[in-house]
Amino acid sequence: MTTGDARRGEETVSLVAAIRDSIVRGDFVPNQRLVEADLSAQFSASRASVRAALLELTNEGLVERVQNRGARVRAVSLDEAVEICEVRMVVEGLCAAKAAERITAKEIKELKEIGKSMRKAVSNGDVLGYSQLNQQLHRRVREIGEQQTATQVLDRLRAQSVRHQFRLAMHPGRPSTSLPEHLAIIDAICQHDAEAAERAARTHLRSVIAALREVDQASTPVLAR
Amino acid sequence: MTTGDARRGEETVSLVAAIRDSIVRGDFVPNQRLVEADLSAQFSASRASVRAALLELTNEGLVERVQNRGARVRAVSLDEAVEICEVRMVVEGLCAAKAAERITAKEIKELKEIGKSMRKAVSNGDVLGYSQLNQQLHRRVREIGEQQTATQVLDRLRAQSVRHQFRLAMHPGRPSTSLPEHLAIIDAICQHDAEAAERAARTHLRSVIAALREVDQASTPVLAR
DNA sequence: CGCACCGATATTGTCGACAATTTTGTCTCT
DNA sequence: AGAGACAAAATTGTCGACAATATCGGTGCG
Structure with a gap:
């Protein structure tokens, strides 16, 4: 077929x-x-x-x-994946800051709901559900920030690094590391604190970059020869 | 033909x-x-x-x-141009920071040379030459930062807003506003101060955004009706 | 025995034509 | 005269075939 x-x-x-x-x-x-x-x-x-x-x-x-x-x-090397994440870091930071400025009361409730679901997913060990909530959160933040251009850029970058992203999500212990970072982003945005939101988003992506390097080293020990 | x-x-x-x-x-x-x-x-x-x-x-x-x-x-509206510049702001900030970390002594000389030429162009009222030096500076910074991904993103964004960019460059008084901002970026990078470089790049782009709005209002007074 | 040249094969780049869709203009009916 | 329906024109989407180019294998020569 x-x-x-x-x-x-x-x-x-x-x-x-x-x-x-x-x-x-x-x-x-x-x-x-x-x-x-x-x-x-x-x-x-x-x-x-x-x-x-x-x-x-x-x-x-x-x-x-x-x-x-x-x-x-296209084979995206680790270095390229890191580069991509670095760009994502600053652009997602921008989106988080804009979202913090523009978020409405209704959207605040929605974001907090996502946060609650994420907590639940992590404590239940629901890796797949957490991964989906993760994507949903990032998407919603971009939408709230009303950044068309940034959204396009991020969509493209995400598609390129989806393989690395996936491997990362499956890494044991990763969810419990990223959960508090995500919650920090949500809190800052809901408090209309643009600067804190940008910092939180950057911190999160910095952590993703570090994890990328770590996971890669773990799965490519010396050099498959 | x-x-x-x-x-x-x-x-x-x-x-x-x-x-x-x-x-x-x-x-x-x-x-x-x-x-x-x-x-x-x-x-x-x-x-x-x-x-x-x-x-x-x-x-x-x-x-x-x-x-x-x-x-x-595609007709890029003012709001879209602003959005584009906002993304450029953070990505160019990233490039400036990376460049500050990685710049070599030779490249420092080169950047300072560009700065000197810019000063000269402004004092001579050479708008076109200044505009070219401007582009050259931004390009060199990206190259020094070795950010392939960021470069691609910025190339695309620049192409989209080239019309607004051009109108801005022709605005009287604009060069003398942007010159010190450019020099600040150069100084920070040459001093290997990543944070200052990112701040300077952002300040510059913020100024570009403000100028964009201003120039647009000047050339579209009320609403062509 | 190795290297350069040359032909055969595989794959991409380009072209013109046909089918499907949208838009425009006209005609009729109310 | 205006609204709606229908037909005609314009334009895009798709297809198969041909030409140009790169890759691979064989052959002859040094």
């Missing part, structure tokens, strides 16, 4: 989603070549559509293309 | 540059429709190439596309 089907119009857009999912979920491993003809057959679409989709994914940073040499799944 | 010619291979890449230039230099005004067939004739390229180029420019944020309704030049 072909991985993803879609409604009639705009086949390319669904192809982009299908290929993106295949990359994110690991069906296509890093550095794997993506031959247009093969994808065309696999997803039963024309080569032009595949080509357009590859173009799009290249600009999202998930695929690398070299002139006349084709496309392959 | 066709606007841009190019070497044999990879016609699309040169088309992207040609259309981008046309947008940036104002040959294509904001909200102007970009019909594939017309561009195809104008640049004497196939429609497929034009299509690929428009895809690329869409992902750069210079063109907006709606499904089955074609592409048009």
